[in-house]
Amino acid sequence: MGYYISGILTICLIYVISNVGLSVFTGFTGLFSLGHAAFFAVGAYTAAILTYFYNVNFYLALLAGGLMSGLVALVIGYPTLRAKLRSDYFAIATLGFGEAIRVLLENLSITQGARGLPGIANYATLPVVAAITVITVWIAVNFTHSRQGREAIAVREDFVAAEMMGINIFAVRLRSLIFSAVCGGIAGGLFAHYISFIQPSMFTSYLSTQMTASVVAGGMGSITGTVLATIIFIAIPEILRVASIWRLVAYGLLLVLIMTFRPQGLFGYRELSLGRSWKYLRENTLMRAKGRK
Amino acid sequence: MNPPATFFSGFELKSLLGGEPLFIQTLITGLSIGGIYALMAVGYSLVFSILNFSNFAYGSIIMLGAYIAYFSFVKLGMPMGVALVLSILGSAALCLLNERLAYSPLRKRKASALYFMISAMGTSIFLENLVYATIGARFYAFPQEFTGTNFEFMGTSIGMLDLFAIIFAFVAIYGLHYFLQNSRTGIAIRAASYDIQVCELNGVNNTRLIGLVFVLAGGLAGISGMFLGMRYMVYPTMGWITSKAYIAAVIGGLGSLPGAVVGGVILGVLETFVSAYVSSVVRDVFSFSLLVVLLMFMPTGLFGKYLEEKV
C-alpha cells in the first residue's frame, strides 16, 4: 500500500474513533457539543507528554489520555448536564470550554505553549489504529444496543417520559459524555503519535466542526452512518486535495442543507445492515423490472 | 527529554497595589466592553426568547457587520455615521436572510431546537470560512487617530472609543426597550416570547414578526460589530467573541432581555478588571469558570425564565 493512501486511511480511522464517540453523545442523547476538539486535545497532550517526557508505554499512555479526557468531561459535564437544564446551557459551556482548554495549552510549560511538542514517537501505525478503531466501533455498537444505550435514546426522544421510566437523565447524559470524551481522548493520543508533532492551534473549532458535521451528516443516532460520513468527509477532500478552508465552507453549507432537506442524515436513527440493503436492492430492482413490463 | 521544572507559566499576578492601572479608567473600559457584550447578548436573547433556540450564527453576522463598517469607513472614506448606518442596515439584511434561508424551513416543519442549533452552527461555519477564503485572514485595524484619542476628565484619561461605545450601546438598548414597551409591534413581540402559537391565533403574522425580530437583532449586531472591530480589529474569526455574549446571557438568565444587559455589563467589567489586575491570559479562562460556577449554584441566572424545558 502506498505511503499516501495508508496515511489518509490512518487519519480517517483516527477520526472515526472520535466521531463515533461524539455520535454516541450527540446522536443518542440529543445534546450538542461545540468544543469537542478539546477532548481530543486533552487526550493528545496527555498521551504525548507521557511518552515524550516520561517514557511511558504507548498503550498505557493512550489509555491515560482517554481517562484524562473522561475526567475533564466529568468536570465540565457535572454542572452543565443537570436534569432538565436546557441543552443550550451545555452548548454554550462547551464553547467557552474549548477556548479555555486552548488557552491553557498555550500557557502551560509542560505543553511547551504555542510552540508545541515536536518529535513524538511514531507509534500509531495503520495496523494499530485499525485494530483500535474496530474495537471502539464494536464497543460503541454494543453500547447502543444495551439497556444503557436504550436509556440514552429514551432521553433524546422525550426526556419527560424517560424520567417517568425511572431513568436518571443526568446520569445518562453524563455517562454518554464521558464515553465520547474517552473515545476522543484515545483518538487524540493516536493522532499525536501518528503526526508526531502537536501544537494548540491544531485543536480549534475546525476539528469540532468536522466532528459534528460527520455525526449530523451520517444521521443522528446511527453509528454506521457516522463511520461512513467520516470516511467521506476526510478521504474525499484529501484525495481531491481541496484546500481545507473550502472544505469548511462546504461543511457549513452542508449542515444547513441537511437540516433543511434531510434532517435525519444519511441513515437517521438506523444502522446500515447488509440484510436490509439486500432487501432494498432486490425490491427496487424487482419494481423496476415490473415497471418495464 | 526532561520535563520542564514548572507546570505553569505566564500566570504571574500583576501588582495589585500601586497607581497603575487606574481604577476609574479600568472601570470605564470595562463598562464600554460590557456595553458591547450587552448589545450582543440582547440580540441573541431576543431571538432566543421568540424561537427558543441558541442562534450561534449571530457571531458571524456581527463579524460581517464589522467588515461592512471597516470597508465603508476606511476603504470608501465615508463618515463614521454613514458607516455605522450601513453596518446596521447590512447586518439587519443578512440576519433576515439567515432566518429566511436557514431557519424558516425548519420552523415550518416544527423541528426541534437541536436542528435549529445545528443549522445556526452551519451558517456560522459557512460565513466565517467564506470570508476567510475570499477576503482572507488578514487583520484590519481602524486608523489609530480615531480609536486612540483620549481626553482628560477629572484627572482620568478616557478613551473616545470607550465613551462612544457606552453611549451607543445604551442608547440602542434603551431604544429597543422603548419600542418593545410602547409600540403595537413591540407588544406583539413580547407576547410572542410567551407563546408564539397563541400569538398567531390572535391574528399576528408570525412570519413577519419573526422577520422583524431578526432585523432588530441584526441591527444590534451592526452596532456591536463596528465597535468590536474598532477595539479588537476586524478578522474572520472575531465572531468567537460572541461566546461572551452567550455567557452574559446565561449570567442574566437565558431569554431575559434585562438579564442580558445586566449580564453583559457584569461580565465586561469583571473581565476588564481581571485582565488589568491579574493577567490578560486568564481572562477567557475566567469567563468560562464564572459560567461553570454560576451554572452550579444559580442555573436560572439573575433573571432566569427558561430554566426548564416545557412539559
Added chain:
Amino acid sequence: MKVLELNGVTKKFGGITACKDISLSINQGQIMGLIGPNGAGKTTAFNLITGVYDVTEGTIHYEGKPITGKRPDQIVYGGISRTFQNIRLFRNLSVLDNVCIAVDRHETYPLAPALFRLPSVIRKEKAIREHAMEYLAVVGLEEKASLRADSLPYGLQRKLEIARALALKPKLLLLDEPAAGMNPEESLELSKLIRQLHEKFSLTTLLIEHHMDVIMTLCDRIFVMNFGEKLAEGTAEEIQTNPEVLKAYLGEGYKRAGN
C-alpha cells in the same frame, strides 16, 4: 392502608395557582377518578405526585413515606407510574423497545459487560425482550412489536403507554385521560381492560377522564376539582347528585343522557 396521601398541596406558577390546598388519599386497591373541567388542575396534580413539578406548599406521602421534593425517577422506583394526556412515547423506537425501556428498571445489568456484550448480557437482553412481549400481550399489542411506535393508530398508542407503565411494575398507576379521543364502544372496551389490569396486577389506580361512562363504571371514589380546588369527593352516586358538581361540571346534559 393508604397508598397515596396529599396534604394541603398547593402549586403556583408565578401568579397563577394551578392547585390550591388539595388533600386527597387513596386506599390500597381503590380506583379513584379525578374529574373536573379543563384547566381544573388535574394534570398538574399528576405532575406534582410524580415529581415533574415541585410542590409550592404541602406534602405528598406514598406508602406512608414523604416523596415531596424527590426526582421523578426516584418516585418511579418507589412504585408509581403514569401515562400522559398528550401521548409521550419514544416515537422513533419500536413498540417492543418502548416497553423494554420500562422492563430495564427491573432486569438490570452493569455497563462494563454490556460494552463487551458478554454472554450474560445477551441472556439478560433475551429475558428483557420476553418480558416486554408479555406486557405487550396483556394489552393485545404483541403482533405490533416490531413496528415503530409512532406508526400505531392513536388508540393503540394509548394502550402501548399503558403497557409501558405496567412494565415498571407499579403499585400505584396514574392514568391521564386514557380514553381521550375514543368513541363510546372503544372507551367501554378500555374500561374493561383497565378493570382487568387493575385486578391482575393488584394495582391502586388514579384516573383522570372526561368520559363520564368510564368514570362511573370504574371508580370506587371520585374526586372533583374546579379552578385548582377540591369541589367534592364521594362515590359515583354521591357525585352524580351533588348540586355543586352538577352546576360546575356535569351540567344538566349528563342527567338527560343518563335518563
